[in-house]
Amino acid sequence: MKKISVRTSDGQEFELEENLAMESATIKTSLDAFSRDDIILLPNVNSWEMVKIIEFFTKVQELETKFGVKFMEKKEGRFLEAFQAEFDKDLSDDNLYCLLWTVDYLGIEVLLENLCHLMAERTKNKTVESCRNLFGVQHDYTPEEEAEIREDYSWAFEGPEIEE
């Protein structure tokens, strides 16, 4: 299996197996044009992020071997429930934020799905205020604007029990 070399923004070099490197649409595009012997520069990827991404791929391969299902091919994000619980523990909100940007940039669909799911889980059952505090979002609605949109989705459901 051919190895592809990449260099992150902080100068660290990593070797990825070719089939995994190709999961990144961005890397794949550059590989299609250039020789695979060259090192690919990734100025927008930090080394800790690269470590996380490799960790993800390793875990997927483990599970694929264990369950005999080609998860990557199916592009099914949500099967990795057990894995997500693990991935979620040591990923702070800020790290998740950075990782989302990076994975979006690299175009790794499967991982992006998982991260979006992680992020969505963190917003569940939170009140509007808690969401803002948790993610440090600027409140850009005037009281009048907010009153207007308050009723917007009440047509769907009223009062699912929300935790603070």
Add this chain to the structure above:
Amino acid sequence: MTGLFGNRFFTRILKKATFYAIKGGRRSPEKQKEIRDWSDLPPELLSLIAERAGLFALQSFHRVCKAWNSASSAALPQILETELNQGPWFLLYDDKSPKCKVLTGSGKKLIMSRPELDRTTCLATYQGWLLLFQQGCGSMFFFHLFSRRRIDLPQFPDSELTDHVAAVSCSPTSQDCMVCVISRSNDAELEAKVLYLGEDQAWTKLKYSRSRVYTGTIKFAVYHTGIFCFFDHRNDRILTLSTENRAHNWSVINLIFSPKNQSRPGTLLFDRGELKKKFDDMKKKMGLTKGVSISTCGTITLSEGLPKFIFNEIISDHAEESKRNHFKGVWMQPRLKQNPSTYKR
């Protein structure tokens, strides 16, 4: 050594890279609070997240800030698609509390305050609409569970329910809506009461007295292309009432059963014990600990691409207290319109 920055690749990689590079300086995890701005995430990403958060999170999500609000709207069609295609929902209510519980197809539990359901029995559903009969005053009306809209019907001829079963042809908001309620008036006779919502001021009574031909007990009713169909506990034949041009002809149709894996065009699935199968599980999810009895109103849903009829049932724990703890259950297959503004009160 060649790098990434060839002219050819400007639009594909460098442009995107430049976009991210501008943000790049803010992305260091060491600099924490002051750089974090989730509303800055690309809109497509925010929409993806909104989609995964689902319908229930939408209520909070859309109010956080303007960027999240747009993302919510953009994600809405997909969210609805996902949430509503996961099997029928189950509504549970009783006379002791104005709060009712709904278990969605995807397993989420909602608690809503619906005093309008007090002392009512649901005879049929159409998407989010319930056809309700109120004990005591004998009034019949349509009630939309989510928008709480109410459409009153002319006074129903029977003041009490016995073995009444009903079906609705389409949304009660349409002028073409027809309702048919059938019950056994005596040992020899079945009686159907039909109402054309857009036209009639009163119910039309139609008797079926050829009970030697059809002696079954009606357990479920459904409407299909001009015909009301009534299913009995035996299932091998169905009684039909055609409404075309108000001709009101009765007929009996024989059903053919085929093994489950050999479905052909026009196949329907029946489930006479949907709740029975899931009874213990349902009780747990709904937080029912004591002995209970539940009478349910069935519905039509889709299962693996085929129409499936969930029949009316009466289930009980057979404990002494079950009779006292009686609940009403309603299977529903809601479809919420894409344009929510029509549901604003």
